[in-house]
Amino acid sequence: MIKQQAFKNGGRNMLKGALHCHTTRSDGQLTPEELLRRYHEHGYNFVAITDHRIYNYKNFAPDLPLTIIPGMEVNMRIYDHINHEGIKSGSRQFHNVCLGPAKEDGNGFEQDECITMPAGAKTTEFGPQESTIREYQKFLDEIHAKGNLTFYCHPQWSATPVRYFDKQEGNIAIEVRNTTCARRFDMDVDAPQWDDYMRQGKMLYGVAVDDTHAADDLGGAWVMVDAENNVNAILEALKDGRFYSSCGPEIYDFYYDAETGMAVVECSPAAKICAHRAYGPALLVRSEDGNMTRAEFKMGSPGYVRITVTDKDGNRAWTNPIGTCDPWLIGNRE
Ligand SMILES: [Zn+2]
Ligand SMILES: [Zn+2]
Structure with missing residues (x-):
């Protein structure tokens, strides 16, 4: 992970x-x-x-x-x-x-x-x-x-x-x-x-x-x-x-599981959570009541993945990327 x-x-x-x-x-x-x-x-x-x-x-x-x-x-x-x-x-x-x-x-x-x-x-x-x-x-x-x-x-x-x-x-x-x-x-x-x-x-x-x-x-x-x-x-x-x-939302956790290819994010109540990746279009989940505090994305091998969280008022927050393979691994500094 x-x-x-x-x-x-x-x-x-x-x-x-x-x-x-x-x-x-x-x-x-x-x-x-x-x-x-x-x-x-x-x-x-x-x-x-x-x-x-x-x-x-x-x-x-x-x-x-x-x-x-x-x-x-x-x-x-x-x-x-x-x-x-x-x-x-x-x-x-x-x-x-x-x-x-x-x-x-x-x-x-x-x-x-x-x-x-x-x-x-x-x-x-x-x-x-x-x-x-x-x-x-x-x-x-x-x-x-x-x-x-x-x-x-x-x-x-x-x-x-x-x-x-x-x-x-x-x-x-x-x-x-x-x-x-x-x-x-x-x-x-x-x-x-x-x-x-x-x-x-x-x-x-x-x-x-x-x-x-x-x-x-x-x-x-x-x-x-x-x-x-x-x-x-x-x-x-x-x-x-x-x-x-951020412009408002808080983000509490973000990780990628290399074995399952899942990206997981935890955040303050959100209406939309989006996963951007190098290979392929972004993936998006929505919550009609704007109260979503966790999302999981089946990313496969994204190259890198980064998350945008949007609250019900349209304010966004952004994680930094996780590199999942070369050449983006340089970002995963220990
Ligand atoms: Zn300036
Ligand atoms: Zn300037």
């Missing part, structure tokens, strides 16, 4: 976290202190303040029992796709959130460090700098060398096909839900790009985030992490996939 990593320790008492938000340090509306106070009111245990291309370690509300995950968001306009004669317009982008440890634990960024463009990139009069995929990878490599993990943001809003962003190496996750994109554009609500990416034989986790800019973006989507409440433990849990993502 393969348990998804988040549930190996029982699947309860997880930490609630915000991994992607903006403040007045870049284009957000809330001050960093106000943002932290509101996340605390929403029951969060940790927050990463990830303003655009300016690094943060600082706890702007030190009286609150909140863990601050150091981080920022980097963003570049990518122009490989317009290198075809006659096609000069469009705005395809790479945005990645970077998260790292404390400076004394090997983080190579400084507080308030503003990120400069990679060598060879161009400055445009419109702000975002232009880069190619290869140049951008050098930039990501530097971020990883400075002790930070990265995840890929809002694939749908970025209007960048999977065949472009799948060239990025070293990300641990992709955004499966982005509150701001969902509320403003009805985008990035369920990340079909996640399966598209993984069906190429690559493992990736899914994170739900607010990408908070306005105050009412706050508290719509989060991660639940199985970790001790400190920066290093939370980062290790994220790297190991010991978390699930």
Whole structure:
């Protein structure tokens, strides 16, 4: 039996976290202190303040029992796709959130460090700098060398096909839900790009985030992490996939039995539970009264399997995948 990593320790008492938000340090509306106070009111245990291309370690509300995950968001306009004669317009982008440890634990960024463009990139009069995929990878490599993990943001809003962003190496996750994109554009609500990416034989986790800019973006989507409440433990849990993502429902257990080919999930009351897999279409069970708290799926040999739980109000939660054969087994870290 393969348990998804988040549930190996029982699947309860997880930490609630915000991994992607903006403040007045870049284009957000809330001050960093106000943002932290509101996340605390929403029951969060940790927050990463990830303003655009300016690094943060600082706890702007030190009286609150909140863990601050150091981080920022980097963003570049990518122009490989317009290198075809006659096609000069469009705005395809790479945005990645970077998260790292404390400076004394090997983080190579400084507080308030503003990120400069990679060598060879161009400055445009419109702000975002232009880069190619290869140049951008050098930039990501530097971020990883400075002790930070990265995840890929809002694939749908970025209007960048999977065949472009799948060239990025070293990300641990992709955004499966982005509150701001969902509320403003009805985008990035369920990340079909996640399966598209993984069906190429690559493992990736899914994170739900607010990408908070306005105050009412706050508290719509989060991660639940199985970790001790400190920066290093939370980062290790994220790297190991010991978390699930949610806009409301709770998930308590998820495993796959290799002998029977069954996947089993336990959760808070749900109206729909869906099992996504590499080989074959998704499988779905419904509950008319919205009170289903367990589902079993006969998966056969799915390659990987991941679960989406939807409650009667339409709020979703997502497990990370369980890899059931190569090449996805790399996700089943012990
Ligand atoms: Zn972004
Ligand atoms: Zn953002």
